[in-house]
Amino acid sequence: MSTMLVGVGHTLAAIPFNPLLSGSCGVDKTLTPASLRLLLVGLVLVGLALAWLSRVRDRLPARLALMGLGVIFFELFTAPMWNNAHLGRWAYLYRDVSWVLTLGWTVLFLVVVELADRLLPRWRALPRFLLTLALITALTVPLETLLVGAGIRSYAPEVLEAALGGFVNGVPVAILYYVPVFAALVIGFYRYWSLVLDDTLLIPVRRIRWGRGLLLTTLAVLLFELMVEPMVLNRGFPAWGYLYRDINLVMTGTWVLVIALTALAVNRVFLLQPVAFRMVLAVLVATAIALPIEYGLDAAGLRVYGASAVANFSGFTIPLLQAPIEIAFAIPCYMALVLATIRYWEIVLDNRL
Numbered sequence: 001m002s003t004m005l006v007g008v009g010h011t012l013a014a015i016p017f018n019p020l021l022s023g024s025c026g027v028d029k030t031l032t033p034a035s036l037r038l039l040l041v042g043l044v045l046v047g048l049a050l051a052w053l054s055r056v057r058d059r060l061p062a063r064l065a066l067m068g069l070g071v072i073f074f075e076l077f078t079a080p081m082w083n084n085a086h087l088g089r090w091a092y093l094y095r096d097v098s099w100v101l102t103l104g105w106t107v108l109f110l111v112v113v114e115l116a117d118r119l120l121p122r123w124r125a126l127p128r129f130l131l132t133l134a135l136i137t138a139l140t141v142p143l144e145t146l147l148v149g150a151g152i153r154s155y156a157p158e159v160l161e162a163a164l165g166g167f168v169n170g171v172p173v174a175i176l177y178y179v180p181v182f183a184a185l186v187i188g189f190y191r192y193w194s195l196v197l198d199d200t201l202l203i204p205v206r207r208i209r210w211g212r213g214l215l216l217t218t219l220a221v222l223l224f225e226l227m228v229e230p231m232v233l234n235r236g237f238p239a240w241g242y243l244y245r246d247i248n249l250v251m252t253g254t255w256v257l258v259i260a261l262t263a264l265a266v267n268r269v270f271l272l273q274p275v276a277f278r279m280v281l282a283v284l285v286a287t288a289i290a291l292p293i294e295y296g297l298d299a300a301g302l303r304v305y306g307a308s309a310v311a312n313f314s315g316f317t318i319p320l321l322q323a324p325i326e327i328a329f330a331i332p333c334y335m336a337l338v339l340a341t342i343r344y345w346e347i348v349l350d351n352r353l
C-alpha cells in the first residue's frame with residue numbers, strides 16, 4: 001500500500017494512504033435511495049417529536065439551540081472519527097458534518113431528557129442522569145446500525161483499528177462507550193445552560209472545594225481522552241506515565257490542571273458576577289492557556305495527529321506557529337463542553353439537587 005507523509009508542526013510520520021480520506025472531505029455526498037428513505041422517516045419522527053415538545057416545554061427554540069450547540073461542538077471536535085456520507089450536498093454544514101444528523105441528535109436528546117424529568121421528577125439528578133444516558137445508548141445502537149446499513153455512517157481507519165470488542169452489524173461494540181461519553185458531555189452542557197436560561201435560584205457557595213473540582217475534572221478529561229485517543233498520539237513522554245495505549249498521565253494531568261485551576265480561579269475571583277459571564281470567561285481563559293501548550297507540543301513532535309485528522313485540516317495554519325488552524329477552533333469547543341459539564345455537577349452537589 002502506498003504511503004503519504006503527514007507533517008504536523010515539525011513532526012513527520014509515514015501513514016498509510018487511504019483514498020477515502022483524500023479530497024475535500026473524503027466522503028461521497030450524493031443522495032442515494034437508501035439514505036433518502038431513512039432521511040424521510042427521520043424527518044417525520046423529528047417533526048412529531050417537536051410537536052410534542054412544543055406542547056409540554058416552554059422556551060423550546062432556546063432549549064433546542066442549547067442542546068444543538070452542545071451537539072455541534074462535539075461533532076466539530078470529533079469530526080475526524082466518523083464519516084457521514086450520502087445525505088445530499090444541501091445537508092452539510094462543514095465538510096461531512098451534517099445539520100440533518102445534528103438535528104436528529106438534538107431532538108433525540110431533548111426528548112429523552114424531557115421524558116426522564118417528567119416521569120421521574122422526584123429522582124435525584126445523578127440517577128436520573130444515568131438513566132438518561134442508558135436510554136440514549138439503547139436508542140442509539142439500532143439507529144447507528146441503520147445509518148451504517150444505509151451507507152451513511154462509516155468510521156475512520158484509526159477508530160476501526162482501536163475498536164475493542166469487534167463489531168455487530170458493522171457497528172463497533174465500543175459505541176457502548178462512545179455514546180454515553182458523548183451524551184454525558186452534551187447533556188451536562190445543556191443542563192448547565194438550562195439553569196442559566198431558567199434563572200434557577202442557586203445557593204451561593206464561597207468555599208472552593210479544590211479536591212472535588214480536581215476529581216470531577218480528571219474524570220471528564222480522562223473519559224474524553226479515551227474516546228478521542230485514536231485521533232492523536234502522545235509520543236516521547238516518560239514511559240511510566242502511559243496509562244492505556246498512548247494516553248499519558250503527564251498529558252492528561254496538564255489538561256486537568258489547566259481546566260480545574262482556570263474554572264476554580266474564575267469562579268473565585270468573579271463569584272458575584274452572573275454565572276453565564278463566568279462560564280464564557282472560563283472558556284476563553286482556558287483556551288488562551290491551552291492553545292499555546294497544544295501548539296508547543298505539536299511543534300515538539302509530542303502530539304501527532306492521525307491521518308484522518310490531518311485529512312480534515314483545511315490547510316490553513318496559524319502564522320509563525322505553522323500549526324493547523326482547526327486546533328484553534330477545536331479547543332474552545334472542547335472547553336465549552338467540559339467546563340459546563342463540570343460546573344453543572346458542582347452546582348448539583350452544592351445545591352443537593
